[in-house]
Amino acid sequence: MIKTDVIIIGAGPVGLFAVHQLGIKGLKAVVIDNLDKAGGQCIELYPDKPIYDIPAIPECTGEELTNKLLEQIKPFKTDFYFNERVNEVTQDKENWVVQTSNNNKFTAPNIIIASGVGSFEPRKISLKEAEKFESKSLFYSVKNKEIFKGKNISIFGGGDSALDWALELSKISKVTLIHRRNEFRGAPHTLSEIKKLSAQGKLSIKTPCELVSIEGSKDISEIKIKHEDGKIEKIKTDNILSFFGLIMKLGPITEWGLNMDKKHISVDSSNFETNKKGIFAIGDICTYPGKLKLILSGFHEAALASVACFKRARPNEKYRFEFTTSSKTIKDRLGKK
Numbered sequence: 001m002i003k004t005d006v007i008i009i010g011a012g013p014v015g016l017f018a019v020h021q022l023g024i025k026g027l028k029a030v031v032i033d034n035l036d037k038a039g040g041q042c043i044e045l046y047p048d049k050p051i052y053d054i055p056a057i058p059e060c061t062g063e064e065l066t067n068k069l070l071e072q073i074k075p076f077k078t079d080f081y082f083n084e085r086v087n088e089v090t091q092d093k094e095n096w097v098v099q100t101s102n103n104n105k106f107t108a109p110n111i112i113i114a115s116g117v118g119s120f121e122p123r124k125i126s127l128k129e130a131e132k133f134e135s136k137s138l139f140y141s142v143k144n145k146e147i148f149k150g151k152n153i154s155i156f157g158g159g160d161s162a163l164d165w166a167l168e169l170s171k172i173s174k175v176t177l178i179h180r181r182n183e184f185r186g187a188p189h190t191l192s193e194i195k196k197l198s199a200q201g202k203l204s205i206k207t208p209c210e211l212v213s214i215e216g217s218k219d220i221s222e223i224k225i226k227h228e229d230g231k232i233e234k235i236k237t238d239n240i241l242s243f244f245g246l247i248m249k250l251g252p253i254t255e256w257g258l259n260m261d262k263k264h265i266s267v268d269s270s271n272f273e274t275n276k277k278g279i280f281a282i283g284d285i286c287t288y289p290g291k292l293k294l295i296l297s298g299f300h301e302a303a304l305a306s307v308a309c310f311k312r313a314r315p316n317e318k319y320r321f322e323f324t325t326s327s328k329t330i331k332d333r334l335g336k337k
């Protein structure tokens, strides 16, 4: 059981800024996200697009904003738990207990839900047999590329993830890149590298093709794909990597007994607490009269929720409002002189 002051669900921009607001008040937080990296919608949906309405930053991309937020919270040495979905929230007297899909358990007097529009999850292969091989020889993300060394890898998808991994894994494995369209959506530079490798016979491209079956008992032995003309082709395959994009699922949040308004969590806008004491909701997931789904609104919500978290985590201490410019305590926490 991992003990902390605040469990933050979601490493989007708002969850990241919550770490900062808690950190300057001397509170420790852990951050859990279903994705393999921080940034939420900014990194997953628009990493290269410019944002123009972050106060005092005239222009920055989704990726740049994420990197700046991560840099800002570096002094707090926060533990991030990626690739884990928060499934269960239960109560243990004054504390909350959170359980994740990896069976990690966390306990804290406070939870901040900064889960945006829900957890990003891979769009899965719809064939029935796909489930049996999932996480054994069929994967929707790469955690350790070494496991693919010297193997026959069939990669599905037409976007950046499919192209990037086709290129990377072609250095250590035999890769077949399969897409249902002739056109790929990924970066032109990567695509031209892949076409070069294909011309040299170092990688195979199959388009437009669809996966029709996965064969094998314990492990995958081969797959069958269908070409546009209806012809079926068998491909020797040890591992499938599928990158059909992400879908957003509200998921288990609806089962935690929180008051919901359609797909959002209703909060008290004076401290962003939900109907459960010590559970707060900020950012895109929360709703209250006048709510704007903007990053800057989420930052404000994080600041107010962090004050309420302090009061629960340190019931015997008095909360003192301080400016970062003049507070010696805050500067110490930030490692500034």
Ligand SMILES: Cc1cc2nc3c(=O)[nH]c(=O)nc-3n(C[C@H](O)[C@H](O)[C@H](O)COP(=O)(O)OP(=O)(O)OC[C@H]3O[C@@H](n4cnc5c(N)ncnc54)[C@H](O)[C@@H]3O)c2cc1C
Pocket (backbone or CB within 6 Å): 009, 010, 011, 012, 013, 014, 015, 032, 033, 034, 035, 039, 040, 041, 042, 045, 046, 050, 051, 052, 053, 084, 085, 086, 087, 114, 115, 116, 117, 118, 119, 120, 251, 252, 253, 282, 283, 284, 285, 293, 294, 295, 296, 298
């Ligand atoms: C194309 C586009 C352009 C935009 N442009 C702007 C703009 O110019 N200005 C602006 O202010 N806003 C903009 N937005 C909106 C902005 O991105 C969102 O307001 C912001 O991302 C919300 O941040 P968040 O941290 O609340 O949630 P998110 O960014 O959605 O992050 C939530 C995170 O929580 C994780 N999560 C959810 N449920 C769970 C669970 N059960 N367990 C573990 N993890 C979970 C998700 O995987 C995700 O990483 C734009 C949005 C889009 C799509």
